[in-house]
Amino acid sequence: MLRVCIPRPPGDDFLRHLESELAGCAQIRDDDKDAAILVDGTPPDLDGMNELRAVIVPYAGVPARTRKLLTTRPEVSLHNLHHNAVPTAETAFALMLAAAKQVVPIDRALRADDWRPRYAPTRTRLLAGGKAVVLGFGAIGHHIGTLCRGLGMSVVGVTRAPKPPFPRCLDDAAALFVCVPWTPQTENMVDGAALATLPDHSIVVNVARGPVIEQASLFRELESGRLAAGLDVWWNYPKTEEDRAAHAPADFPFGTLDNVVLSPHRAGHCEGIERLRAQHLATLLRAAAAGDEIPNRVDLERGY
Numbered sequence: 001m002l003r004v005c006i007p008r009p010p011g012d013d014f015l016r017h018l019e020s021e022l023a024g025c026a027q028i029r030d031d032d033k034d035a036a037i038l039v040d041g042t043p044p045d046l047d048g049m050n051e052l053r054a055v056i057v058p059y060a061g062v063p064a065r066t067r068k069l070l071t072t073r074p075e076v077s078l079h080n081l082h083h084n085a086v087p088t089a090e091t092a093f094a095l096m097l098a099a100a101k102q103v104v105p106i107d108r109a110l111r112a113d114d115w116r117p118r119y120a121p122t123r124t125r126l127l128a129g130g131k132a133v134v135l136g137f138g139a140i141g142h143h144i145g146t147l148c149r150g151l152g153m154s155v156v157g158v159t160r161a162p163k164p165p166f167p168r169c170l171d172d173a174a175a176l177f178v179c180v181p182w183t184p185q186t187e188n189m190v191d192g193a194a195l196a197t198l199p200d201h202s203i204v205v206n207v208a209r210g211p212v213i214e215q216a217s218l219f220r221e222l223e224s225g226r227l228a229a230g231l232d233v234w235w236n237y238p239k240t241e242e243d244r245a246a247h248a249p250a251d252f253p254f255g256t257l258d259n260v261v262l263s264p265h266r267a268g269h270c271e272g273i274e275r276l277r278a279q280h281l282a283t284l285l286r287a288a289a290a291g292d293e294i295p296n297r298v299d300l301e302r303g304y
Contacts, residue, residue, distance in 0.1 A: 003026070005031065007043075037056060039055075054076060055078050057079070066078070080296055083273070084273065085142075088143075088268045093147040095231075096203050099228040102117075128152035132144070134177045136179035136208060137158060144177050156169050177207070178207065180304075181303050188214040190212060190214065191214040
């Protein structure tokens with residue numbers, strides 16, 4: 001039976017669903033030095049785990065510290081989960097629509113009984129027939145592409161070897177979706193030059209990590225009114241529970257701009273998410289138990 005160590009399980013619901021999904025093919029412990037599989041996003045070390053074959057990060061991104069730790073154990077493979085790909089894609093799509101249709105400022109006005117936006121010159125954007133560029137065409141990016149095609153948009157997925165090259169493919173984009181992992185190679189990938197390539201009234205949606213976009217350049221473009229945005233990820237995060245009630249998510253006041261839709265890094269959250277996590281993790285563990293190749297292997301150098 002496959003021995004699996006999960007030192008910090010997300011919760012009882014997750015464990016109950018996982019045990020049900022595995023149907024007895026794995027033995028799960030919260031402390032097991034003889035485990036073949038470690039499920040942990042940020043293991044402090046791997047000392048004494050001589051039977052270890054793989055580390056599974058139980059979410060999409062892979063911390064740089066974990067990648068560095070695995071370089072000391074070349075015989076141990078690194079994997080992650082794509083369980084939140086669909087809810088993240090749905091939220092990204094919603095952010096694009098909300099920005100294109102100015103849902104937030106118009107909602108705010110009507111809550112104050114103000115009907116004037118209905119009679120003002122419209123600045124909402126028609127998306128059907130436009131082009132969506134998806135930077136990072138993995139699990140999340142593919143789902144975003146499916147949703148955009150359903151709306152009548154064409155889709156260009158940008159991969160490791162983009163054709164056409166990035167950022168030249170942005171020159172007629174109605175929307176740019178940012179889905180790439182945050183690594184040293186992707187930090188500030190969407191810089192001022194890339195943003196300037198976007199045509200007027202394009203929409204930038206970020207569900208990756210804040211530092212993939214150069215924030216000063218993004219704020220300047222948004223403040224000018226040339227672009228709009230839906231942002232689920234940020235540059236500054238609260239470090240304590242007390243900070244959560246009042247903590248600026250960026251170095252610039254994005255929240256003062258009506259052409260920006262803000263979301264507090266919750267794109268991958270939805271009802272039943274722990275069941276989805278358990279199902280996806282069980283798929284990887286069943287493969288390991290059967291001696292098959294474990295899906296979702298992460299390239300340590302690239303970070304995804």
